[in-house]
Amino acid sequence: MVRLVLFDIDGTLIRTGGAGVQAFAKVFATEFNAVDGFERLKFAGRTDVGLVREFFGFHEIPPTPMNFQRFFQRYVFWLDHILRHSQGGVCPGVWEFIGSLQALPQPPVLGLLTGNIRLGAEIKLRHFNLWELFQTGAFADDHEEREQIAAIARDRGSRILQRDLRAGEVVVIGDTPLDIACARAIGAKVLAVATGGYTLPELKLHRPDWAVPNLQEASANEVVLDG
Helix, strand or coil, rough: CCEEEEEEEEEEEEEECHHHHHHHHHHHHHHCCCCCCCHHHHCCCHHHHHHHHHHHHHHCCCCCCHHHHHHHHHHHHHHHHHHHHCCCECCCCCHHHHHHHHHHCCEEEEEEEEECCCCHHHHHHHHHCCCCHHHEEEEECCCHHHHHHHHHHHHHHHHHHHHCCCCCCCEEECCCCHHHHHHHCCCCEEECCCCCCHHHHHCCCCCEEEEEHHHHHHHHHHHHHHC
């Protein structure tokens, strides 16, 4: 039986109308006078820290702790501001699927596995009243590489459950091939949802355990009890 379910955020739980991307661009332009090459960044499935490091490289900005701190202090300000004026929403089926998980006789621990920094994740999910649903998580503050974030999220779930989680007791839910890859790196099962930037056929090429158009088409019983 699955004991830990880890959710990606952007494109899986919510759509922000591009608020995160806009906040990135605003900080680069206003704080670092860096505007060229932004279109070269590929956000889907990436970590915030990795994206900033890549863009610093484009502009030969030293990737110092001070510059990262400077970036993210302004980023969370702009993210909160832009979200208030953005079109976005909770992805189809999210509330129902989470409610179904919580209603199971032995509900799994719900956590986050995201490339967002923790405060960025909190700002986004609080905006849509989702933050309080999750008991644990791992973020870009914890590690720059998505596979390591996955391992940290699993280990934090294990501490809540007070035992090591075995293979097959963790499910990762995400909308990109990178979500599928990081789940496989920790031996987790994968539910892929085509609510982000990838189509269902594109996601199926990476062999997730389940692939659905959105979480309205997913069964909590199947994922947790029968998987």
